[in-house]
Amino acid sequence: MASEYSRRDFIKTTGAVGLGAAAVFGNRSGLAAIEKMAPSDTVQIGVIGTGSRGQHLIQNFLTIPGINIRAVCDIYEPNLKKGLSLSGGEKTKSFTDYHKLLEEKEIDAVLIATPLNLHAEMSIASMDAGKDVLCEKSLALTIDECHQIMESVNKTGRVFQIAHQRRYMPRYQRVAQLIEEGVIGKIVAIRAQWHRNEDWRRSIPDPSLEKLRNWRLYRQFSGGLMTELCSHQLHIANWVLKEHPVSVVGFGGIDFYKDGREVYDNVHAVFNYPSGVRFSYTSFTTNGHYGCSEQIMGEKGTIEITTAKATLYLEKPKPRPAFKTFVTNLERELFASVNIGTASFLPEEGGMDPGTEIDVVQDKDDTYYELSAFANHVRNHERPLCDVVEGFDTTVAVLMANEAMDKQEIVMWPSHLRA
Amino acid sequence: MHDGVVYESRVIPSMGTQLEAVLVHGDKNLLTGLLNEIAEELTRLDNKLSHYKVTSDVSRINRAAGVEPVLVDYEMIDILQQAIDAYQQTDGAFDVTVGPLLKLWGFFSKQHRVPDDAEINSVKSLIGSDKIRIHRAQHSVFLQKAGMSLDLGALGKGYALESIAKILRPYTDLSAFLSFGGSSIYSQGAPQKRNGWNFNYRAADRPAERYLEVSLKNQGFSVSANYNQSFAIAGKAFGHIFQPQLCRPTEELLSAAVISKSPMRAEMLSTAFMVMGLDKSKEFLAGEKATQAILTFLEPGSDVLQVEKINFEEA
Numbered sequence: 001m002a003s004e005y006s007r008r009d010f011i012k013t014t015g016a017v018g019l020g021a022a023a024v025f026g027n028r029s030g031l032a033a034i035e036k037m038a039p040s041d042t043v044q045i046g047v048i049g050t051g052s053r054g055q056h057l058i059q060n061f062l063t064i065p066g067i068n069i070r071a072v073c074d075i076y077e078p079n080l081k082k083g084l085s086l087s088g089g090e091k092t093k094s095f096t097d098y099h100k101l102l103e104e105k106e107i108d109a110v111l112i113a114t115p116l117n118l119h120a121e122m123s124i125a126s127m128d129a130g131k132d133v134l135c136e137k138s139l140a141l142t143i144d145e146c147h148q149i150m151e152s153v154n155k156t157g158r159v160f161q162i163a164h165q166r167r168y169m170p171r172y173q174r175v176a177q178l179i180e181e182g183v184i185g186k187i188v189a190i191r192a193q194w195h196r197n198e199d200w201r202r203s204i205p206d207p208s209l210e211k212l213r214n215w216r217l218y219r220q221f222s223g224g225l226m227t228e229l230c231s232h233q234l235h236i237a238n239w240v241l242k243e244h245p246v247s248v249v250g251f252g253g254i255d256f257y258k259d260g261r262e263v264y265d266n267v268h269a270v271f272n273y274p275s276g277v278r279f280s281y282t283s284f285t286t287n288g289h290y291g292c293s294e295q296i297m298g299e300k301g302t303i304e305i306t307t308a309k310a311t312l313y314l315e316k317p318k319p320r321p322a323f324k325t326f327v328t329n330l331e332r333e334l335f336a337s338v339n340i341g342t343a344s345f346l347p348e349e350g351g352m353d354p355g356t357e358i359d360v361v362q363d364k365d366d367t368y369y370e371l372s373a374f375a376n377h378v379r380n381h382e383r384p385l386c387d388v389v390e391g392f393d394t395t396v397a398v399l400m401a402n403e404a405m406d407k408q409e410i411v412m413w414p415s416h417l418r419a
Numbered sequence: 420m421h422d423g424v425v426y427e428s429r430v431i432p433s434m435g436t437q438l439e440a441v442l443v444h445g446d447k448n449l450l451t452g453l454l455n456e457i458a459e460e461l462t463r464l465d466n467k468l469s470h471y472k473v474t475s476d477v478s479r480i481n482r483a484a485g486v487e488p489v490l491v492d493y494e495m496i497d498i499l500q501q502a503i504d505a506y507q508q509t510d511g512a513f514d515v516t517v518g519p520l521l522k523l524w525g526f527f528s529k530q531h532r533v534p535d536d537a538e539i540n541s542v543k544s545l546i547g548s549d550k551i552r553i554h555r556a557q558h559s560v561f562l563q564k565a566g567m568s569l570d571l572g573a574l575g576k577g578y579a580l581e582s583i584a585k586i587l588r589p590y591t592d593l594s595a596f597l598s599f600g601g602s603s604i605y606s607q608g609a610p611q612k613r614n615g616w617n618f619n620y621r622a623a624d625r626p627a628e629r630y631l632e633v634s635l636k637n638q639g640f641s642v643s644a645n646y647n648q649s650f651a652i653a654g655k656a657f658g659h660i661f662q663p664q665l666c667r668p669t670e671e672l673l674s675a676a677v678i679s680k681s682p683m684r685a686e687m688l689s690t691a692f693m694v695m696g697l698d699k700s701k702e703f704l705a706g707e708k709a710t711q712a713i714l715t716f717l718e719p720g721s722d723v724l725q726v727e728k729i730n731f732e733e734a
Contacts, residue, residue: 319430322601323439326618327428330441330610337632340439341620342601343644343674 043375044070046107046131048098048122049114050083051076053136057111057163058086060365064372066379073101076212098122102129109159109378112136115215116222120145123160124152132159132378134371137235138227139388139395146392146399147417153388159377161370161384162391164235168369172236174360175296175303175310179240183312184298187241190279191295192233194225197288199257200265217261224263225252225283226398229292234271235386235394236294236305237279244393245271245279245400246413252405256286269401281401303358310358317353392418424611429454433461434576435471436600442587443594443610453590457583457597464582467495468575470518470568476560477569485565488554496558498571498578499551505574505687506548509703512694513687514663518568519545524668526659531650533657539666542566546663573643576603577686580639584682602642605682606635621646623673623715626722631676631713639682641689644674660693671696671716673724678711688712697727704729 043066047054050072061067069087073095074080084094095101102110102125109132112122120140126133139162140146153160166172179187202213215221216228238244250269257265265286271279293306301314319327326338370386377384396414404411424443427450431438438461442450470477480489505513519542525531545566552561562569571578576599587595587607594608596616606616615636623629624646633640645658645668657668675692679685688710692700697714704712711730718725 317430317432317437319428319439320601323428323430323598326439326596327426327441330443331426333612335613335617337617337619339619339621339630340598340601341604341618341633341640341642341676343621343642343647 041379042066042068043378044068044106044108046071046073046101046104046110047083047087048073048101048110048112048126049136050074050079050086051113054111054113055079055082055086057113057367057371058083060367061111061371062086063364063368064375067371067375070107071095071101071104073098099125102126102131107131109134109374116227117141117215117220120149123149127152127156127158127160130156130158132381134161134163134374135391136163137391137395138162138223138231138398139391141221141223141227141399143396143399143414143417146395150388150392150418159374159381159384160388161374161377162386162388162394163367163370164232164386164390164394165367165370166232166236167239167386167390168373169366170360170362170369171305171310171358172239174358175305176240178303178312178358179296179298183301184296184303185300187275187277187296187298189277189297190237190241191297192230192237192279192281192293193290194229194233194283194292195288195290196285198285199259200285201259214261217263219262222263223399223402225265225267225285226269226402227395229283230267230269230281230401231394231398233281233292233294234279234397235390236296237271237273237277238390238393238397240296241273241275241277243273243275244413245397246274247272248397248400248404248411250401250405251408252402264405267401267405269404271397271401301353304355310360311355312358313355314353389418425450426610427451427454429458431458431461433458433465434579434599435469435572436576436602438579439598439600441596443608444590444592449590449593453587453593456586460582460586461579464575464579468498468571468578470570470572477571480560480562481568484562484567488552488557488559488561490557490559493558495560496553496555498574499553499560499569501683502571502574502687503548503551503553505691509688509691509695510699511547511663512699513573513691514546514548515569515571515573516546516548516550516562516567517661517663518570519566520661520663520666521570521659522568524657526648531652531657533652543666546666573690574683574687576600577639577641577681577683580605580682603682603686604635604640605638606640607637609636620676621674622676622713622726623724625673625717626724629715629724631715631726633676633678633713635678638678638680639685640676640678641682641686642674642676643689643693645669645693646673658693660690662694669693669696673715673717674713675700675715676713680709684710701727701729 047058058069069092071093072083072087075096080094084092110126112135116138119135123133123135140149204210204213211218248269248271252264252267254265266284269281293304296303301312304311322338322340326340400411423445425447426441426443428441444450467476469475476491476495483489502515523534523538523542545564550563580597583597584605594610596606598604609615615634617634619630619632620642622631648659649656660669662669672693675689677685677689692712708730714727716725
């Protein structure tokens, strides 16, 4: 393992994954459903890692009918207490050693929301203990670990879902459907960025906690912007293209924050897909103007997805209905005259399509959809949409990008591990 | 596809509206290439004629109104000369300098109003194509008074259709239908198994919507009407086509459609006839038998729509 920190080290000293005053959202609409549900339908969850992400997921888990947070685990006491209070107080068990949590027979599934270097050992141990797993992205810190997790899923047959929540969000589902229907034609290029203007640091009550609180900034725990941000967006590219990159180039650097961090504060990478599509990516911590979005460009149009909405821009203007009928009649040799003529004066705006917002209802937290899907996957013991293979294909690609930036070389897909 | 014939259509944003084009031929690649060529030609003309583009000839000429002559190419000289010729032939009914009037009546800002006499008098001296000075040898154009403004919206689409027709004409086995937003249309040949390109146009919205059928073959068509872009104040409707001498919107005709070999001629005359009204238009057309017109109006004092077709018997 790349990390010099063992599990025990993590349990003793890390896990303070973040702060955040989390509010507990009630779920009145789900109460009737819970009462009707047989006890076996309630999924018993153990949460490993109750830092900021774990807390966010707990509070959203509890808005879904048929979920019980049976146990929580963290090594950082303030976060453990917070996780416990979110989960229901005295009914929920708490642990500082995740192995002890895994010994709990009643637990059906675990949520792993720990630093990236711990995903592999925790996922594998959980599946060996007979638990289904929802693991935060990215899959693991190294390509070897990714492969080990995939082998463990195959060996144990457990439900394993990787938490790329976009895969389950109605907005992205609708976009994927429109692309499948050919609305933008053949995809020719994809571009995405996640730009922020913040140093990505968390406050530390004690200097000894620096690496543990700010694990995202250190290579032994984190792949930096690539594993923490890009993976979500590259996953969208893999999804709509139905393939994974075969080679990657990129440049990155620690060019602004000279604070001892080890991960790049800006990354620029191009992922090359077998179909000839390229995915261009940038992520900064020094300029936030363009924010977070994906732009999927096809021969007939572009779909841009932001954190608020998805918009379709057609390359060519839509014909007036009368003109469409006129052409259709010609092709069918229908002789009816079409009302195509009309006086025009001050015209509509010409030029490029100003865009049409894609109509989709998404009124719940981004993570709600993946969490409720996971609960169903566990109940039905079915393979998740966002399974270990999707996790593997995404994480391996972003790890390749880190390698490409480190070595300043083209990095090829490890086809000995997966074609 | 029928009998090896391909119908290739495309919508191209241009001239502030969009060109709807259908080309018919056996060779799809030829059609795709021609549509690309048409799109390029339209970009070129938009860059020259659009008053929305600050770098266009029209914008440059307007900015220098009352200041200095502006150098242009000979295509622009020819276009403006045709506009001035039409101004003279129609006794000033067709006039590309009515822009300041439309502005005064609020058509550009879409805040419509009826200006008072003093306001109208203040812009009167800015109207009139006789105040456009063309110097052919120096290839320059000068608007004599500051505040004057050219707007080629009443001929630009027609000119663009003539330019496209020149591209298509060498392909004698190709038929084509080209329509700028439905108001300026040119057709070449006829589609399979037909004698011409048939379609309906909206001739009136009063007392009810009324569509009339026309058929074109190697001809241009244009319709002007008062039903689009009109506004009403205190129960009175005002159209967007102006009577330049009176500085007021025209009222007599509901619509004027013109068919001519030249789509630019058709476009200019459809506007001119709206200004001239029924009697003057008939008088004009008596001297130009090759041009056909369909004029609609309400019978005076009633709600009955009248349709007057002129020069169709000779066709």
